[in-house]
Amino acid sequence: MEQTTHRSAAVRDALGVGVAVGLSGVAFGAAAITAGLSVPQACVLSLLTFTGASQFALTGAVGAGGDLVTATLGALLLGGRNTLYGLRLADLLRVRGARRLVAAHGVIDETTAVTLAQPTEEAARTGFTTTFASLYVTWNLTTLAGAYGASSLGDPAALGLDVVGPAAFLAILWPRLASSAQLRLLAAAGAVIALCATPFLPPGLPVLLSALPVVGAVLVVMAR
Amino acid sequence: MTLWWAIAALCAGCYALKLAGLAAPRRMLEHPVVRRFAELVPVALLAALIAVQMFTEEGGLRFDPARTAGLGAAVVALLLRAPFLVILAAAAVVTALVRLFLG
Numbered sequence: 001m002e003q004t005t006h007r008s009a010a011v012r013d014a015l016g017v018g019v020a021v022g023l024s025g026v027a028f029g030a031a032a033i034t035a036g037l038s039v040p041q042a043c044v045l046s047l048l049t050f051t052g053a054s055q056f057a058l059t060g061a062v063g064a065g066g067d068l069v070t071a072t073l074g075a076l077l078l079g080g081r082n083t084l085y086g087l088r089l090a091d092l093l094r095v096r097g098a099r100r101l102v103a104a105h106g107v108i109d110e111t112t113a114v115t116l117a118q119p120t121e122e123a124a125r126t127g128f129t130t131t132f133a134s135l136y137v138t139w140n141l142t143t144l145a146g147a148y149g150a151s152s153l154g155d156p157a158a159l160g161l162d163v164v165g166p167a168a169f170l171a172i173l174w175p176r177l178a179s180s181a182q183l184r185l186l187a188a189a190g191a192v193i194a195l196c197a198t199p200f201l202p203p204g205l206p207v208l209l210s211a212l213p214v215v216g217a218v219l220v221v222m223a224r
Numbered sequence: 225m226t227l228w229w230a231i232a233a234l235c236a237g238c239y240a241l242k243l244a245g246l247a248a249p250r251r252m253l254e255h256p257v258v259r260r261f262a263e264l265v266p267v268a269l270l271a272a273l274i275a276v277q278m279f280t281e282e283g284g285l286r287f288d289p290a291r292t293a294g295l296g297a298a299v300v301a302l303l304l305r306a307p308f309l310v311i312l313a314a315a316a317v318v319t320a321l322v323r324l325f326l327g
Contacts, residue, residue, distance in 0.1 A: 016308035041231055048235035051242075053273065058234055060282075068230045072237075079238040081269050086245020087252075088262035095246070104243040109273065112266060160319030163294035166274045167315035170295065173270050174302050183267050190268030191275035198280045210272030214264040218257055 006123040013117065014130035017110050021052075021168050022138025024161050028055055029146025035063030039147045046143035050136065051108045052165070054079045057203045074202045081208065085112040092116075092124045106132030113172035182217075189213040290326065294319030 025046060032042035037059060045055045054075040061071030086107045092115060095103045106128065114131045118124040177184050190210030197206035252258055278291055297318035301311040 013308055016312070020309060020312040037227065041227065044235070045231055049231075049238045051238050054234065054238055058230065062227065062230075068227065072230045072233050075234050076237045076241070079234075079241045081265070082238070082242045083245035084262055084265045084269075086242055087248055087258065088245075088266065090246050090248065090250075093246070100246060101243070104246045105239060107242040107246055109270065113270065116266070158320060158323060160290070160294055160316035160321075160323070162277075163291045163298075163315045163319040164312050166277045166291075166295055167298040167312050168308075169270045169274045169277075170298055171302060171308055171311045173267065173274075176267055183264075186264060187267050187271035190271040194272035195275050195279060195285060198276060199284055203283065207269060207272045207276055210268045211265050214261060214268050217264060218260050221260060222257060 003120070003122060006118065006120050007126045010114070010118050010123040010127035011130050014114050014127045015134050017114050017168055017172075018131045018134025019138050020164055021110050022135045023142055024052070024164050025139040025142030026146035027157075027161050028052065028059070028139075029143040029148075031056065031063075031146075032059045032143075033147050035059040037062065039144070042147040043140070043144055046140050049079075050105060050139070051079050051082060052139075053109070053207070060203060070202065074205070077205060077208055078203075081109075081211075082107050084211075085109070088112065089115060089128070092121055093128060103128070103132075106136070108135075110135055110168065110172075113169070117172060117175060186213055186217065290319045290322035293322045 028046065029042050032045065032055075033039070037045075042059075045058070049055050049058075057075040057078050058071055061074060062068070086104065089107060089112060093103055111128050111131045115124045115128040118127045173187060177187060190213060193212060194206040194210045197209050201209070274295075278295060279285060279287060281288075294315040298311050298315040301314045306314070
């Protein structure tokens with residue numbers, strides 16, 4: 001009984017994140033076209049890259065007239081955090097073979113956050129699959145819609161869609177922040193480092209730099 | 225390097241990065257340092273992503289009152305233990321309204 005409750009709560013969380021965050025694909029589609037990408041290019045990025053921050057990083061750099069090699073490297077650096085998420089999720093998902101090859105494509109911020117927020121392993125797996133499926137479908141459909149209808153849909157920012165991503169990340173972090181002063185300190189340090197580094201480094205690097213206090217924290221634990 | 229090559233490289237690279245984490249040997253996962261690292265990193269990265277998406281634009285710091293009000297609405301909704309979708313909707317609606325009124 002309790003299992004079922006956990007699993008349906010996981011489905012609810014997952015659909016909430018998947019559909020709501022997926023809708024911001026409109027913003028990506030519109031941004032890609034504004035930056036000078038074609039509709040197929042925007043759609044291929046959403047289908048095969050499927051990690052929003054990297055997609056925005058590439059199109060942003062292209063739109064700003066940046067060098068393509070630097071733009072690609074910056075976007076890849078930003079994708080580096082998915083490796084860390086994968087390390088964390090491998091234990092919970094326990095997928096092998098072909099299923100692992102499919103699941104790998106879904107290892108991103110939102111799926112990780114929903115998966116880690118679940119109280120049981122079973123609910124975690126349900127949360128991962130549901131978030132991945134709903135976010136993948138929504139993100140790709142809205143990318144197409146945004147790319148085609150950028151002008152007719154109006155400015156995604158006017159609809160407040162640009163705050164949906166940060167609000168989702170905050171909701172996901174909340175239980176962990178509420179449970180531990182140490183994690184609050186770590187989150188604050190990460191945010192301050194990323195903000196301070198933003199004016200001086202190419203897009204993507206400031207967010208990765210926020211992992212530095214984690215290295216410090218782990219070294220302190222080891223030294224004890 | 226044409227744009228299509230950049231896109232192909234990014235697609236292949238991002239997938240490889242995702243798979244590398246998921247397919248890493250178990251031995252590595254069981255190491256306490258890796259475990260601790262993997263637990264703490266998402267907290268720092270998510271906080272950094274929030275900060276960057278909220279308060280920077282085109283490589284500079286920027287305070288956007290509408291977005292800030294929207295995130296404030298999300299905090300209120302979180303304190304009231306609202307469901308996830310309500311939190312996101314509150315954030316988007318407040319942001320859109322503040323933009324509407326501030327022009």
